[in-house]
Amino acid sequence: MEINKIGEVRSKYKEPVGPDEMRKTKSIIEVEAEYVDGLDQIEDYEYLQILFYFHKSEGYDLISKRRRGPERGLFTSRSPRRPTPIGITTVELLKREGNKLHVYGLDAIDGTPVIDIKPYASFMDQPTLSLQKKTPRYRINKLIKYQNQHDLLLKAGELHGHYCPYLALGVLAAADVLKRFGAENDGMEDLLAVVETNSCFSDGIQYTAGTTFGNNSLIYRDFGKTAVTFVKRGDSTKNLRYYFKDSDLIEREYPEAAELFEKVVADRNGSREEEEKMKELWQETAFKIIEADPDKLFKIEADVEIELPDYAPIFDNKQCSRCGEKLMAPKAVQKDDKVLCKECAESSYYQLDGSGIVEK
Template structure:
């Protein structure tokens, strides 16, 4: 079997280091002139798969220790020490200049021989759709188990709409708790998240844990603390309370000051809003690199009262507007059933101020 070197990697890393760090940098792939025509049309692809040769790796072990603890077989790991010496990474193509491909996310050192380049195609290269159909949280659970916190924060940002320190703290606490409780694949209502705040922190918790109002696994307590308790119905629980409350003032004073101006007082310019967004993103991805104990007081097996499984209520119809309502929320007047709106009754509303009583 013969392998042909088609390109070489140009990287600031001359020796192997942790792949997580290497994948956060840009590299250049210089394609040999005789293969230049093979790059025709490559700019149409956002992501590429790079196959390369671990030219500095020697030997291999069929069983080896993992970086995060425990042991694994060689073919169940990403070890660079392999019988064939072949590595593969999916990278983002930033631009092409002649025979040079500028990429982000390549965990290969300077001088690494490249043996093939292919466009990444999600419909061919992602896990089978049937896995996702059987378990909607299949990908999230894998990210939790393997502690791919960067990816989890990226996905949580899609839900939240932006990156910020408290979203990152929610992701950090969620990943730590679900791994400690071995509950990454907990089913609906088997794992509850009891939240004590409705801040950005809560979206990080919701995304990682899968606990939401809609599936009745998210319990909101209007206490106003940046805290959450993960509760397994099997009896185990973990509470995370943000004890390092002044970390922004201590570690990021400029960002805290900008936040006060842009968000708290609504006095920031567009340029300052953009600056805060960039700072928040930088800080968020720094936070998830830390140990949870830096920010949280973590308590195990505390006393906590949790509700039973959510009951299924019958439906009723409002006598006035004729709209269907949950029976438990109906109001009875003069032997007729009304919704709270038509009955002009009080109701509870959860908004930015917390849980408040509203009058119709």
């Protein structure tokens, strides 16, 4: 077996500090002259996997206490102390200058020997991708199973576009109910969420429970309460309503975030800096709330009486005689002897928007 040093790390860290801290810095990988040609077109890649040798590591224990949690086996950890002390980290490639790769996120100290560099490719390196094609909610179901609310919130942000306390509350309620129901939602309308608000809360629920608008499994009641009832069709034991009872939580525990929210969002009167600061505080607050015990934040009631709509019917199409566009038959308007869409007929309709359901 032969292992070659192909380069060395340049970092401001001369001694190891925690990996989380080290990953927040830029460092440079200096590739040795004889290997530089191997970097040809590496700029095409945003992320690289860096394999390096923990040159200061000595010895190992097969079972030991980890940084987080109780004792466990060495191969369940990323400890530098191992029989073959090799580290692997995915880093962001910032730029290449000759034999130097400027990278972000490398948790290796100054002088660490680099033994290999590979491009990161999500289709190969993200092992759940093929499973996800078969079961779209594969990753989410796993996160719910292991009650990893932190990562659920992280992913919910992809849908919602920002992190905020109410998004976190929605994630928290949905992750809790799916654990209690022991259910994996396949997006076929069996699990329904009856939400009583159209705020950020509902996005946390849509993402986490998979009860979405497009699946007809998100039912909206125009009550304006931070509350949701989860119901499983055909199983009357699976029925729980969550009402956010600790409604002054944010003003009480996160006053600075609440104050900036008033100014920036409610009064639309904040400066650019205040808006940035608010986003930062809102994000911090969201990631604190997600750690909370749902029983403390919500009034959780079982067996609430709730009337459910039927499965969404599949309608025939009709064609509007004026614009020529097709529409679901029951939505068509008959005017004189013509079939029209509501828009062409200038008839009234309902709209769901920030104000709730409004008649237009």
